[in-house]
Amino acid sequence: xxxxxxxxxxxxxxxxxxxxxxxxxxxxxxxxxxxxxxxxxxxxxxxxxxxxxxxxxxxxxxxxxxxxxxxxxxxxxxxxxxxxxxxxxxxxxxxxxxxxxxxxxxxxxxxxxxxxxxxxxxxxxxxxxxxxxxxxxxxxxxxxxxxxxxxxxxxxxxxxxxxxxxxxxxxxxxxxxx
Numbered sequence: 001x002x003x004x005x006x007x008x009x010x011x012x013x014x015x016x017x018x019x020x021x022x023x024x025x026x027x028x029x030x031x032x033x034x035x036x037x038x039x040x041x042x043x044x045x046x047x048x049x050x051x052x053x054x055x056x057x058x059x060x061x062x063x064x065x066x067x068x069x070x071x072x073x074x075x076x077x078x079x080x081x082x083x084x085x086x087x088x089x090x091x092x093x094x095x096x097x098x099x100x101x102x103x104x105x106x107x108x109x110x111x112x113x114x115x116x117x118x119x120x121x122x123x124x125x126x127x128x129x130x131x132x133x134x135x136x137x138x139x140x141x142x143x144x145x146x147x148x149x150x151x152x153x154x155x156x157x158x159x160x161x162x163x164x165x166x167x168x169x170x171x172x173x174x175x176x177x178x
Contacts, residue, residue, distance in 0.1 A: 012052050016045055019062045026066060031073050040076070044069035102164055109159040117152030120145050 020041065027037035044065045048055055055061050099107075110118050116138075123134045124145075135145045160166050 011057055012049065012055075015057055015061060019065070020045065023062065023066055023069065027069050027073065030070060036073060036076070037069075040069040040072040041065070043072050105160065105163050105165050109156050109165075112159055113152055113155040116140075117148045117155065120148035121152040121156065124149055 023041045023044075024034075024037050027041055028034050031037050031040075047068055048061065048065050055064070110122070113121070119138065120134055123129045123137060124131065129137065131142055131145050131149070135142045138145065140148075
């Protein structure tokens with residue numbers, strides 16, 4: 001990479017423009033994956049840009065970029081291969097039980113209320129944050145959070161009316177005293 005004529009920005013841009021398509025095509029042919037070829041060539045050019053003071057445009061800089069891109073591709077393959085080997089050693093994941101029907105009802109209802117209300121309700125009731133903490137996290141005034149919570153709870157009450165989650169229809173188990 002070291003040489004006699006380090007490129008200025010215009011010269012580097014011209015080098016990039018003249019060679020990027022060719023290098024992507026070459027790496028695509030080497031890797032068989034177009035997206036991967038684009039990624040590694042872009043990363044190789046980024047590294048060349050960082051070292052442009054050492055780069056000599058008269059001394060085959062395209063070969064340097066191609067070599068760096070190839071090494072990046074090989075490195076990615078090794079990481080993927082290692083991750084796959086690890087996953088194979090772990091075996092299949094344990095079966096996951098289906099979601100609780102009440103959970104499904106709640107999520108369905110939450111999806112139907114406005115995002116700001118949903119976020120406030122979740123932060124306050126599920127994450128157990130105070131109104132002041134919700135206000136700080138959302139960057140909103142306390143009064144606004146209180147309004148979101150009030151409207152969100154009212155909307156959820158309407159959406160969950162006559163379902164298992166409606167407190168008016170919840171059945172309290174009978175206690176028998178014999």
